[in-house]
Amino acid sequence: MDLLANLALGFDVALSPANLLYCFIGVTVGTFVGVLPGIGPMATISMLLPITFGLDPIGALIMLAGIYYGAQFGSSVTSILLNIPGHAAAAVICLDGHPMAKQGRAAVGLVGSAIASFIGGSLAIVLVMQFAPPLAKLALNFGPAEYFSMMLLALLAAAVLSEGDLLKGLGMVLLGLSIGIVGIDVNSGAQRLIFSNWNLADGISFVIVAMGFFAISEVMSNLEPHAKPQMIGSNFTWRELVPSWRDFRQAFGSIIRGWGIGSMFGALPGSGPTIASFVSYSVEKKVARDPSRFGKGALEGVTGPESANNAAAVAGFIPTLTLGVPGDAIMALMLGALMIFGIQPGPSVITDNPELFWGLMASMWIGNFLLLILNIPLIGIWVRVLSIPYRILYPSILLFICIGVFATNNNSFDIVLLAAFGAIGYILHKLDCPAPPLLLGVILGPLIEENMRRALLINRGDPMVFITHPISLAMLVAGALIIVLFIVSGARARRKERQADDAPAAVD
Amino acid sequence: MIVTKDTASGLIFVAAGALVVIEAQGHPMGTLLRMGPAFYPTLIGGLTIFVGAALIVRSFLKGSVPVPKIAWRELALLIGAILVAAVSLNRLGLVISTVLLVGISRLAVRPMHWVGTLVLAGVLAVVAVVIFWWFLQLPIPLWPWS
Numbered sequence: 001m002d003l004l005a006n007l008a009l010g011f012d013v014a015l016s017p018a019n020l021l022y023c024f025i026g027v028t029v030g031t032f033v034g035v036l037p038g039i040g041p042m043a044t045i046s047m048l049l050p051i052t053f054g055l056d057p058i059g060a061l062i063m064l065a066g067i068y069y070g071a072q073f074g075s076s077v078t079s080i081l082l083n084i085p086g087h088a089a090a091a092v093i094c095l096d097g098h099p100m101a102k103q104g105r106a107a108v109g110l111v112g113s114a115i116a117s118f119i120g121g122s123l124a125i126v127l128v129m130q131f132a133p134p135l136a137k138l139a140l141n142f143g144p145a146e147y148f149s150m151m152l153l154a155l156l157a158a159a160v161l162s163e164g165d166l167l168k169g170l171g172m173v174l175l176g177l178s179i180g181i182v183g184i185d186v187n188s189g190a191q192r193l194i195f196s197n198w199n200l201a202d203g204i205s206f207v208i209v210a211m212g213f214f215a216i217s218e219v220m221s222n223l224e225p226h227a228k229p230q231m232i233g234s235n236f237t238w239r240e241l242v243p244s245w246r247d248f249r250q251a252f253g254s255i256i257r258g259w260g261i262g263s264m265f266g267a268l269p270g271s272g273p274t275i276a277s278f279v280s281y282s283v284e285k286k287v288a289r290d291p292s293r294f295g296k297g298a299l300e301g302v303t304g305p306e307s308a309n310n311a312a313a314v315a316g317f318i319p320t321l322t323l324g325v326p327g328d329a330i331m332a333l334m335l336g337a338l339m340i341f342g343i344q345p346g347p348s349v350i351t352d353n354p355e356l357f358w359g360l361m362a363s364m365w366i367g368n369f370l371l372l373i374l375n376i377p378l379i380g381i382w383v384r385v386l387s388i389p390y391r392i393l394y395p396s397i398l399l400f401i402c403i404g405v406f407a408t409n410n411n412s413f414d415i416v417l418l419a420a421f422g423a424i425g426y427i428l429h430k431l432d433c434p435a436p437p438l439l440l441g442v443i444l445g446p447l448i449e450e451n452m453r454r455a456l457l458i459n460r461g462d463p464m465v466f467i468t469h470p471i472s473l474a475m476l477v478a479g480a481l482i483i484v485l486f487i488v489s490g491a492r493a494r495r496k497e498r499q500a501d502d503a504p505a506a507v508d
Numbered sequence: 509m510i511v512t513k514d515t516a517s518g519l520i521f522v523a524a525g526a527l528v529v530i531e532a533q534g535h536p537m538g539t540l541l542r543m544g545p546a547f548y549p550t551l552i553g554g555l556t557i558f559v560g561a562a563l564i565v566r567s568f569l570k571g572s573v574p575v576p577k578i579a580w581r582e583l584a585l586l587i588g589a590i591l592v593a594a595v596s597l598n599r600l601g602l603v604i605s606t607v608l609l610v611g612i613s614r615l616a617v618r619p620m621h622w623v624g625t626l627v628l629a630g631v632l633a634v635v636a637v638v639i640f641w642w643f644l645q646l647p648i649p650l651w652p653w654s
Binding site: 036167168177394396412423449 | 513516517518520521524525527528531532535536539540541542543544545546548549552553555556559560562563566575576577578579582583586587589590591593594595597598606609610613614616617628629632636639640644646647648
């Protein structure tokens with residue numbers, strides 16, 4: 001089978017001593033820059049890209065794959081330890097990863113996240129090899145109506161996935177979509193919601209929103225006069241790194257489901273890791289025997305999305321390379337970097353440049369593997385970060401976040417925005433309004449508008465187009481089902497609560 | 509009247525939605541076939557107002573939890589520290605901005621240790637210079653005169 005030949009070719013390229021060394025350097029530097037709180041994968045990759053210049057294209061690609069994985073993992077580390085997601089998909093990791101850290105189970109979360117991304121990513125490579133050509137063909141059938149419905153599904157899933165209130169989740173999605181409107185409209189040139197401030201002309205980067213709504217808001221919650229910010233992390237032993245049989249059983253299924261979800265969403269052009277992680281989380285919560293554990297440190301809430309994220313990143317190379325449509329901002333950055341090294345996206349990239357394509361696939365695998373080897377010993381060090389007294393930790397976090405936000409555009413107005421979103425984020429957090437749906441809204445906002453416009457334009461302004469296209473209809477039905485299931489299960493839970501309350505009701 | 513979590517968040521959503529809708533009216537609306545730049549914001553803003561209103565109505569019908577205490581002093585110090593850093597980074601340079609950011613934000617936690625804070629600010633300034641200025645070569649001046 002030529003699959004094996006391709007794989008052999010890829011590994012042959014990637015396993016030369018020099019390339020292994022490049023990959024190792026990439027993973028190491030990527031991890032160390034990526035774990036700085038506030039410096040997400042976007043900033044890490046763009047700041048470290050120049051160190052790959054001057055290598056031969058394949059060596060550079062392999063180092064880049066290493067940086068990519070290092071940066072991604074670094075972002076998971078800050079998400080779990082400090083509730084600071086470096087990129088959109090990591091916002092999902094925060095939901096259960098950070099509660100794990102607060103319970104002193106940070107090491108389990110970190111190991112789980114590293115292993116889940118390794119398994120999800122490596123299995124996805126197998127899938128990519130098997131199905132790259134037919135998937136690329138399926139993706140071509142996706143029109144604007146399908147994209148619109150897919151994004152709507154993701155937004156609805158995000159609104160219900162976070163703990164609690166559907167109305168607040170929806171409100172936060174809409175608030176995120178509103179933030180996504182800010183900037184110059186690409187179709188008409190209209191300056192929307194920028195109030196004559198030219199710093200807003202290019203829109204608001206989701207990095208700033210994420211840092212404000214997650215990181216600053218988290219620091220604020222810990223600074224409240226009666227808060228107990230000290231997390232449990234000092235009594236770390238190496239034995240904690242070995243997952244218990246229960247952990248393993250819980251995590252394994254979620255990793256496999258995450259792999260399936262990630263591969264599917266990654267292969268679709270325009271969706272990618274972010275949507276895959278959000279969907280994976282809601283699936284885990286749905287299939288769990290006891291959904292109430294979620295948001296309080298459920299391991300599957302970390303491993304599922306982490307596996308989906310990585311599978312989607314790997315599978316995402318199909319649309320990114322064959323159609324030139326990256327799945328999220330990080331993939332867009334990777335695509336830009338690949339183009340610097342002479343990979344021109346197009347349907348023939350796999351056949352024309354086999355060493356590059358398969359070398360890239362193999363180096364993704366090796367990058368992920370080296371990451372595992374490098375980081376398992378380092379986890380002990382990362383966990384010790386938690387034993388730093390908070391009065392020393394938080395000014396350092398603030399400093400890194402401010403400079404990280406500044407570094408993405410070299411514009412100090414972004415730090416002003418950070419302050420604004422931090423204040424709003426803290427207040428909304430106090431009102432129990434969940435931040436992840438808002439973040440997804442900010443990211444998908446411009447895309448959903450664009451696809452809605454295009455779908456209606458192609459179909460002469462007839463809004464029925466979203467229902468008459470079968471794939472689009474299926475996504476809308478799935479979205480409606482999510483809402484209905486949520487309301488029904490919420491009502492049942494409330495009834496149960498009331499029955500439980502009835503007996504000791506005399507107390508108040 | 510006690511403001512509840514639901515009414516407060518509902519009011520925020522209504523206000524934000526109204527802002528989006530009103531701002532959008534300065535742009536052409538267009539038609540379903542050829543949407544103008546006002547169409548989508550009006551839709552989104554309208555939905556936001558609707559959700560906000562639903563929250564307010566629900567809190568009147570079913571009640572909700574009172575708004576918890578918000579740590580205004582800490583919030584002001586933290587946000588103030590970030591704003592000072594935003595203004596000073598390009599004017600006073602990395603070293604002084606770091607010291608200002610650390611010093612102001614550290615005031616949020618009592619008791620305040622001046623010596624410890626100065627040491628922390630100094631160490632962080634060195635770390636910031638090494639990582640961001642020397643290693644990652646970000647275009648930030650080090651000092652007011654550089």
